[in-house]
Amino acid sequence: MLFHVRMNVNLPAAMPAEEATRLKLDEKALAHRLQEEGKWRHLWRIAGQYANVSVFDVDSVDELHALLTSLPLLPYMQVEVMPLCRHPSSIRLDDR
Amino acid sequence: MLFHVRMNVNLPAAMPAEEATRLKLDEKALAHRLQEEGKWRHLWRIAGQYANVSVFDVDSVDELHALLTSLPLLPYMQVEVMPLCRHPSSIRLDDR
Amino acid sequence: MLFHVRMNVNLPAAMPAEEATRLKLDEKALAHRLQEEGKWRHLWRIAGQYANVSVFDVDSVDELHALLTSLPLLPYMQVEVMPLCRHPSSIRLDDR
């Protein structure tokens, strides 16, 4: 199942630089792994914003929630989730 | 270049059924062609809504605008466009 | 999987009374069947509004979308879907 997720990141101005760097590295490592596993199907940056649009491919809402709550930056994100399904005009049976 | 496009469709209640059917068929035919040409990369229905999330892959904003204005349903759509770019944590050079 | 669905109904003032009555009866019959099948777990009216809060229990987003698009009143509804999951403070493994 596919879920459209938009994440807006907002790190506190007072966060020490090394903590921010470490968080971002951990986030990146996890993002790489989830993409390689095929769970995090798409990951795009929105131009000009510290925000992304993503598509997750999971077996359940619980799995989606577990993945999102494992993100190191989640406490500093505003997250919006929209469940997606096949569009009748899509030429693909499975548009991942 | 990738653009994230959300389309909310709202056909007037007074539109005759045959006109609605014809518009939807024309829209579907054009959507098929644009997907086959690789211009309309992704097309998902948002669950429970007469709305879709799409990703277009075009050479310019002018081409994007020309594609969108060629859609038969455009006069009955609310459209939001967000330019996308490569995310630094993506494992793909080109996440189409 | 559970999905929280809010439906706001807005019948056009110009709809003939018999058409409205028929639509509501069809909607009610389908709502009864889906509740009896356990797909439509909860259905509450929001006080003072022609709107409801519902909880659906389905196997996939596609099933949810199919159920919602089968509702006779859907063309006259504004629908918002939120995926739900188990809350860590819930005393139930499965709070349906």
Place this chain on the structure above:
Amino acid sequence: MLFHVRMNVNLPAAMPAEEATRLKLDEKALAHRLQEEGKWRHLWRIAGQYANVSVFDVDSVDELHALLTSLPLLPYMQVEVMPLCRHPSSIRLDDR
């Protein structure tokens, strides 16, 4: 009487970890007790958000307010309350 309550939690970044842990444990203990007493009928996590959707079953608005203000996390929550009533298409006389 049933009330639909949405709670969005937002702990200040500056809160010491042990204080946050203690607050969450106290909140959880109280949530358990209120669920066991049947006052807090449903408690779901909204996927991807530090937020829940709940249904309370109380004898009066004053009781609802007393329950909500007893929550240790309330000072860090944004709360929205909607009174619910029986839906004419519900198959249950009492959909708790």
Place this chain on the structure above:
Amino acid sequence: MLFHVRMNVNLPAAMPAEEATRLKLDEKALAHRLQEEGKWRHLWRIAGQYANVSVFDVDSVDELHALLTSLPLLPYMQVEVMPLCRHPSSIRLDDR
């Protein structure tokens, strides 16, 4: 129990004058009766708007909903309900 209700009225421009007049008279008659019964405790017009702020005093949410749905103008109203309770700084045990 007290509920704060705001009603915004919006009669369609196409409604015949006699129908509007009849609806308003019926609404007024019912409003009078509910005020005399003590159910509709307060009824104020918001200056410059076809809208009112009201306070209802009912035994349950179901009673509130039944009263509101009996209003002849309800199909042309946008209604917002907020449950009220005793304020700790009120000098009255029961501020109706």
Place this chain on the structure above:
Amino acid sequence: MLFHVRMNVNLPAAMPAEEATRLKLDEKALAHRLQEEGKWRHLWRIAGQYANVSVFDVDSVDELHALLTSLPLLPYMQVEVMPLCRHPSSIRLDDR
């Protein structure tokens, strides 16, 4: 003249407990006095929120503003004022 006032209170997390206590006591004492004088006609807590709905009965806008600016908690409040007048369907000449 009656004015509908909604006050949302938001004390900063960093405010020392004793300062918060003192402010609330001062606020309560003033609220008592203004209610006894008949200036602050109604004071209700909105269920689940650190917010109230009030009705003030004053001789002028200047008097209303003077009363509101004398509240110790005002610097921590968001305030919305709506002028009220007699509703044509009210059974009271003066619904205070």
Place this chain on the structure above:
Amino acid sequence: MLFHVRMNVNLPAAMPAEEATRLKLDEKALAHRLQEEGKWRHLWRIAGQYANVSVFDVDSVDELHALLTSLPLLPYMQVEVMPLCRHPSSIRLDDR
């Protein structure tokens, strides 16, 4: 007492031209009279919009409401009222 009133006008597209003309002439005649009486102190058009910002000088909220409801265009207006009072930095005791 001064009240700041913003009026947005929205005539239905289906209104016959002669009815629109008559309404506007009646509105203008009344606006002239109220300005000459000193009740309607200021009347400005917002650039590019069919909307105005006005300042009324009345003895009570009831008088304000009576003036506004006497406007022929009121059924086609969205109106927002804000009570004004003397600003402590104003050089005028009475800034009408």
Place this chain on the structure above:
Amino acid sequence: MLFHVRMNVNLPAAMPAEEATRLKLDEKALAHRLQEEGKWRHLWRIAGQYANVSVFDVDSVDELHALLTSLPLLPYMQVEVMPLCRHPSSIRLDDR
């Protein structure tokens, strides 16, 4: 040329009292001077809010911007500007 300006002031809770006092005195002195020069035509306090509605009379947008940016409280204000022009129903050629 007239411009309608709304200013909402929001001093940080952490600002030392003497700094706040000094800023307000400087603001007041400048407001007095600009009113005496006829640049700041009207200055009203919105009842119950730390906000004002003002009308400026300037020769150009650049002059308006220069005046606003000279205000000592500007860094703590949210400002909205609307250009005004003569209303066709105004009885004044120049409603300053």
Place this chain on the structure above:
Amino acid sequence: MLFHVRMNVNLPAAMPAEEATRLKLDEKALAHRLQEEGKWRHLWRIAGQYANVSVFDVDSVDELHALLTSLPLLPYMQVEVMPLCRHPSSIRLDDR
């Protein structure tokens, strides 16, 4: 003086095609003339929307309003005006 104007166009579905065509031709002819006169400095279409972003260069707010109200499509537009001025980081004294 420069003003930033955004215009969203919304022609009624019921407008006869020939009337829409005539309005658009008249609008285009006037737009051409105002651009040639240097009053309408920039005119861009927003991708995917029946909307434009424009920059007008006028001598006064009254002139801006006169130009905007002369547009044949104005009754079907939502218009937002923002006064612009020189940016301190601009390399141009006059960025038209």
Place this chain on the structure above:
Amino acid sequence: MLFHVRMNVNLPAAMPAEEATRLKLDEKALAHRLQEEGKWRHLWRIAGQYANVSVFDVDSVDELHALLTSLPLLPYMQVEVMPLCRHPSSIRLDDR
């Protein structure tokens, strides 16, 4: 390709004055260079606000994003991007 960018700047009150000054100087120097290169075509201040409206002329969304993320003030900005294209009523083939 042209992109309309609105930037709202919000420096934290706690930022030391010298840091703010340095950031603004660096921002200005970069803005000058990008304008001279023709990448940053227009840069206007919105009257009364610490905000600008800009038009960028770039070869791709990636270039736009790279330019925006190179701005020293970006971490303190809220940025909105709208892709622009040729308006059919423009008299210019290329309205930069």
